[in-house]
Amino acid sequence: MSSLDPWVPLLFEAGSTGLEEREGEVWAYFPSPKDLELPGWWEELPDEDWLSVWRRDLKPVQAGVFTVYPWLQERKGPFEIILEPGMAFGTGHHETTRLALEAIGRTVRPGMRVLDLGTGSGILAIAASLLGAQAEGLDLDPSVIPQAERNARLNQVAPRFRLGSLEAAQPPYDLLVANLYAELHIEFSSMYRAILVPGGIALLTGILSERAGPLEHALEEAGFRIEQRLQEGAWLFLECR
Ligand code: SAM
Numbered sequence: 001m002s003s004l005d006p007w008v009p010l011l012f013e014a015g016s017t018g019l020e021e022r023e024g025e026v027w028a029y030f031p032s033p034k035d036l037e038l039p040g041w042w043e044e045l046p047d048e049d050w051l052s053v054w055r056r057d058l059k060p061v062q063a064g065v066f067t068v069y070p071w072l073q074e075r076k077g078p079f080e081i082i083l084e085p086g087m088a089f090g091t092g093h094h095e096t097t098r099l100a101l102e103a104i105g106r107t108v109r110p111g112m113r114v115l116d117l118g119t120g121s122g123i124l125a126i127a128a129s130l131l132g133a134q135a136e137g138l139d140l141d142p143s144v145i146p147q148a149e150r151n152a153r154l155n156q157v158a159p160r161f162r163l164g165s166l167e168a169a170q171p172p173y174d175l176l177v178a179n180l181y182a183e184l185h186i187e188f189s190s191m192y193r194a195i196l197v198p199g200g201i202a203l204l205t206g207i208l209s210e211r212a213g214p215l216e217h218a219l220e221e222a223g224f225r226i227e228q229r230l231q232e233g234a235w236l237f238l239e240c241r
Contacts (some may be wrong), residue, residue: 066127103228105127113136122147138166189222205235
């Protein structure tokens with residue numbers, strides 16, 4: 001488990017647009033300072049500086065059938081994804097995104113209706129579209145929607161991206177993919193069931209393994225059968241039906 005992991009849900013929930021570990025410190029990037037009940041201090045950085053360093057350090061990622069290339073100009077193969085994350089989460093470098101991408105590669109079939117809840121960079125909706133699904137991506141953060149649309153154009157697919165959360169969903173869906181966090185999945189578990197067709201699939205990640213117990217209970221209460229549990233580092237992925 002990386003020392004960053006316990007902070008990730010908390011800092012993203014508080015509006016952080018990026019996180020990294022540096023020599024025993026956790027750096028969380030925010031558009032502007034805000035009140036946080038956490039130890040630490042604020043430093044003002046020009047956006048271009050840290051973004052260009054981050055870009056330079058991003059390497060291609062293999063996730064099941066997909067390879068994600070940050071900053072590539074043109075796709076060369078059917079399962080290549082070009083991703084310009086900008087300020088949005090979702091480059092394929094985080095364990096949770098990788099687990100979700102691998103699962104999409106295993107489960108999505110052409111023509112499926114897919115909802116990507118918390119789309120960020122749009123990576124998961126784009127991956128589902130590359131496999132022939134009719135994908136939609138929803139996100140509460142207005143700043144990520146143009147980035148997700150731009151990424152879709154780069155990959156020559158056209159998932160629909162909209163601002164909002166589950167209330168903006170247009171069910172029924174054959175498959176839901178959501179990289180959020182355990183507490184939100186618990187809150188949404190009966191809604192997940194309501195937006196899926198009978199026998200539909202939920203691919204859930206963003207779950208710190210130590211918080212999995214109450215989530216699994218909530219999912220089973222909502223009528224899901226948990227068919228697969230996969231773990232990478234501290235992060236858990238659940239495939240439910
Ligand atoms: N799907 C991308 C991936 O797997 O890499 C991004 C996942 S990122 C961890 C979570 C995203 O969910 C963020 O873009 C955040 O703005 C969004 N989000 C957080 N709470 C949400 C909610 N209740 N409804 C919709 N989106 C939400």
